Amino acid sequence: MFWRRKQREQDLERELRSHLEEEAAEQRESGVPEDEAKYVARRALGNVGLIAEDVREVWGWMWLERVLQDLRYGLRALRKDIAFAALSVFALALGIGATTVIFSVIDNVLLEPFPYRDSQRLTKFYIRDLAHPDQTGRADYTMAEYRAFKEQNRVFDDIIATANFDVLYTAAAGAKQFRAYQTTANTFDFIGVAPLLGRAMIADDGRPDAPPVAVMSYRAWQQEFGGDPGIIGRSLTLNGRPTTLIAIMPPRFALYNGDFWLPLTTETPDTRVSTMGRLKHGLRLQAARTDLELIARRLATVYPNEYPSNFSVTAVSLVDRVVRRFRPLLYALMAAVGMLLLIACSNVANLLLARATAREHEIAVRASLGASRSRLIVQLLIESFLLALFGCAAGCLLAYAGIRGIVAVMPRDLIPNESVIVLNPRVLLFALGMAVVTTLLCGLAPALHAVGRNLHDRIKTVGKGTASGSGHRGLRTAFVVAQVALSIVLLVGAGLLMRSLIALQSVDLGFSPDHVVATAIPFAPGRYDTAEQKRIFFRAVLQKVAALPGVVAVSEASALPPFGGPRSEVTVPGVAHAQGLRASMQLCSEDYFRTLGIRLLRGRLLTETDIDSARKVIVVNQALASRFFGDADPIGRSIKFDAFDKAPESPRDAYFEVVGVVADVRNNGLQSPPQPEAFLPFTISGALGRGILVRTATEPNSMLSSIRREIWAVDPNVAPSMGTTLVTALEQESYSQPRFALIILGTFASIGLLLAAIGIFSVMAYSVSLRTHEIGIRMALGAQRAGLLKMVLAKGFMMIAAGIVIGELASFGLTRLLRNQIWGVSSYDPAVLGGVVAVLVLVGLAACIVPARRATHVDPMMAVRYE
Amino acid sequence: MAKETRIELLQGTLDMLILRTLLFGPAHGHQIAKHIQRTSDDLLQVEHGSLYPALHRLEGKDWIAGKWESAGKGSTREFKYYRLTALGKKQLVTEESKWRQLTGAIARIMWPAKEG
Numbered sequence: 001m002f003w004r005r006k007q008r009e010q011d012l013e014r015e016l017r018s019h020l021e022e023e024a025a026e027q028r029e030s031g032v033p034e035d036e037a038k039y040v041a042r043r044a045l046g047n048v049g050l051i052a053e054d055v056r057e058v059w060g061w062m063w064l065e066r067v068l069q070d071l072r073y074g075l076r077a078l079r080k081d082i083a084f085a086a087l088s089v090f091a092l093a094l095g096i097g098a099t100t101v102i103f104s105v106i107d108n109v110l111l112e113p114f115p116y117r118d119s120q121r122l123t124k125f126y127i128r129d130l131a132h133p134d135q136t137g138r139a140d141y142t143m144a145e146y147r148a149f150k151e152q153n154r155v156f157d158d159i160i161a162t163a164n165f166d167v168l169y170t171a172a173a174g175a176k177q178f179r180a181y182q183t184t185a186n187t188f189d190f191i192g193v194a195p196l197l198g199r200a201m202i203a204d205d206g207r208p209d210a211p212p213v214a215v216m217s218y219r220a221w222q223q224e225f226g227g228d229p230g231i232i233g234r235s236l237t238l239n240g241r242p243t244t245l246i247a248i249m250p251p252r253f254a255l256y257n258g259d260f261w262l263p264l265t266t267e268t269p270d271t272r273v274s275t276m277g278r279l280k281h282g283l284r285l286q287a288a289r290t291d292l293e294l295i296a297r298r299l300a301t302v303y304p305n306e307y308p309s310n311f312s313v314t315a316v317s318l319v320d321r322v323v324r325r326f327r328p329l330l331y332a333l334m335a336a337v338g339m340l341l342l343i344a345c346s347n348v349a350n351l352l353l354a355r356a357t358a359r360e361h362e363i364a365v366r367a368s369l370g371a372s373r374s375r376l377i378v379q380l381l382i383e384s385f386l387l388a389l390f391g392c393a394a395g396c397l398l399a400y401a402g403i404r405g406i407v408a409v410m411p412r413d414l415i416p417n418e419s420v421i422v423l424n425p426r427v428l429l430f431a432l433g434m435a436v437v438t439t440l441l442c443g444l445a446p447a448l449h450a451v452g453r454n455l456h457d458r459i460k461t462v463g464k465g466t467a468s469g470s471g472h473r474g475l476r477t478a479f480v481v482a483q484v485a486l487s488i489v490l491l492v493g494a495g496l497l498m499r500s501l502i503a504l505q506s507v508d509l510g511f512s513p514d515h516v517v518a519t520a521i522p523f524a525p526g527r528y529d530t531a532e533q534k535r536i537f538f539r540a541v542l543q544k545v546a547a548l549p550g551v552v553a554v555s556e557a558s559a560l561p562p563f564g565g566p567r568s569e570v571t572v573p574g575v576a577h578a579q580g581l582r583a584s585m586q587l588c589s590e591d592y593f594r595t596l597g598i599r600l601l602r603g604r605l606l607t608e609t610d611i612d613s614a615r616k617v618i619v620v621n622q623a624l625a626s627r628f629f630g631d632a633d634p635i636g637r638s639i640k641f642d643a644f645d646k647a648p649e650s651p652r653d654a655y656f657e658v659v660g661v662v663a664d665v666r667n668n669g670l671q672s673p674p675q676p677e678a679f680l681p682f683t684i685s686g687a688l689g690r691g692i693l694v695r696t697a698t699e700p701n702s703m704l705s706s707i708r709r710e711i712w713a714v715d716p717n718v719a720p721s722m723g724t725t726l727v728t729a730l731e732q733e734s735y736s737q738p739r740f741a742l743i744i745l746g747t748f749a750s751i752g753l754l755l756a757a758i759g760i761f762s763v764m765a766y767s768v769s770l771r772t773h774e775i776g777i778r779m780a781l782g783a784q785r786a787g788l789l790k791m792v793l794a795k796g797f798m799m800i801a802a803g804i805v806i807g808e809l810a811s812f813g814l815t816r817l818l819r820n821q822i823w824g825v826s827s828y829d830p831a832v833l834g835g836v837v838a839v840l841v842l843v844g845l846a847a848c849i850v851p852a853r854r855a856t857h858v859d860p861m862m863a864v865r866y867e
Numbered sequence: 868m869a870k871e872t873r874i875e876l877l878q879g880t881l882d883m884l885i886l887r888t889l890l891f892g893p894a895h896g897h898q899i900a901k902h903i904q905r906t907s908d909d910l911l912q913v914e915h916g917s918l919y920p921a922l923h924r925l926e927g928k929d930w931i932a933g934k935w936e937s938a939g940k941g942s943t944r945e946f947k948y949y950r951l952t953a954l955g956k957k958q959l960v961t962e963e964s965k966w967r968q969l970t971g972a973i974a975r976i977m978w979p980a981k982e983g
Binding site: 011012014015016018019021022023026044045046047050051054055057058059062065066368372375 | 895896897901914915916917919920923924927928929935944945946947953
């Protein structure tokens, strides 16, 4: 209609011109002179432009009137066939709902995860050592470097610097540790989030002589102060210093997941900060890279120690950095949900086709009464659109529930803390867009098909019942084959994820995580800084915890397995090409090996004396021994950890003697083979994070609070973490994302399978009903029930088999989307591919059984008489 | 035929007259206008300004269908010929009976004595 506007305009002009010519000719015939005739004709017709205008107005109204009429008609038609409408709306609601859920996750996590101003332009940059291209690089800078970047760059609107500054909040009730940051005073202006209460930090707060102030998170406000608004302006003791609270931030604000933000006033040029810049509008990351690299090259000449000999600068957006592990999975899920939507659409298309056949008579009558083809197509499309709209509304309800479900199973640590997953207007608009897309996807083919055949054919077949709709049959079969193929792809994906999760869970860690509790003990700056202070503190803690009933063994530890400590470059005398060799450093006490159940292979373990006198001896793992020393005996060799040379409170230029070799345990996540690792007496250094590992004989969770009590008994002013069991930590760190992927894809695959089963069922039932007459004759001629059953089932099986073959072929290509999620299993895993086929054959044949049985119960007399 | 004797068409009656005219067979706009004018002995003057919008409105309601055809044997000129559809025929019957009722009612009010 409206898309043929131009053509119609030309037609109208031609029509009016022909009228003028005709009138002029008539005038000439009645004796009016040639040039006057034209004039008279024009006067008789009147203002041509005005007429054309009036006609156009008629068109406009016509269009609206038709749409309204079609809408009313469509609603009436759908009401008449409520079962069809309900089934279609159900299928579309599942498709649109699932798509909307995934889109809302993508929207809220990938597109707009942060509440910050222009968050897409926030950029972090790294100094990347080209000798270690697999690593992200250095992201912490000295204040001197920060100043240089801030002043010399030409690509950022502004740069902020933030330093870790965990605070110990001391109140009457006891001490509590909070994650906190010192930030440059421009931070809050940079972030662009206004405080919920109070005033934001301003430049004056950052002056060294300014009175100490702090900004608090909504979370801490609620938990610690019960949301008391009177807290603003009060003085809190943070790290022993009275500090005025100036602001509470809104709930959706947790810069670096902190609870307090203080102005950076105590810095020296050596203070380490992490930085973040906001890229100027319209600039690309590449531009930032080039500009920052220029500055970094200059800085490298001033601070040669800070820069590797061969480096580059990388710049990545904050969003990218935070969601990079999650993004490929979300895109894969988006593809999966797209397939689900296609299944739903082809399902509805099939129902529409069946309906179009049933309505052939009506359509034929409307066509013969003068309805144009395009009018009929629009009418049918409007009916599909009505279905899609209802499906969209129901889908949004499903999505509302689905989002709650998906948030519940989503691994929290993979998405920004501040991303809130909700149905926002953009998501709803997306759902509406989906309704339009689905209208075209599922409505167009049936509509074209319904009005495609010429009137003559149709009138001939109308009322005969047997042959009608035969033209649709091929298309309907194609739709079912497509549904089966798409479900196969989804099922294969889910199957591979399931196998990966199983593979992951059956990884041999090398140690037993059951009954092990880990408690991190962060120290406030200025307390327990030195190695000696830490030795005294931990000795007391270890003794007290070991004395608890139910404790089997306890050890100090600087990293939580299956992750090793920080990695350091090493110097190994007598080993050529030692450059580039790295090892993780695990600071521990003598019972570490017993706590985790790590086996000694050669030499001896660390002893209490080694620990207490901070002897420079180490135990290494098998991976280190064979990587560094090959077949040679590692016992007695020495290793220097270069990281200590730069770390505070650490031995300089210290060589450690290898005294023992232990079996490998996973120390670089579950999916990587064990890396070289050294176990050092924790009393060697005052640096690195600390905590304790406790093996219990009883249920480990029940020990958490008594362990904390013992730590507080040593010093009430330290703030141990709540503590967690290794099993829980493993779950969060390693299994939660694969499990999430499996749950979501598994759900989609099940819905897809259900829809495909409905599709198979409806097509089979329909084809049986079309062939009632034929079946009746066959029976009258003596066909056996079993034979008929076989005939119908064979047809269904052919459809399913075709879908399976196409689906398996397609899944070879499409499971590549999941390659980041699949681990420990081949994409062509025969168990998965075979299992999926078995599932589909079973479900498919089950869907065929009822229609097939109905075929065998046809009464030959009735069927023949039906004609 | 002085101008004063011409009567403007009543609102809504043009549609009916067009449909009635097309009952005799397909015709283009000019022919329809002339036909109405002539059969009413030039009493009814079809305003061309309302003829074409009316034609397109009727076409939009699928009461009539327009098609470009040549004017007849030998002629190269083409006109948009309108033809009555089945739906249009039904509509004409409805309009006609409505019109009959309306004129009857008006007549009874205007000339009650004559009727009695």
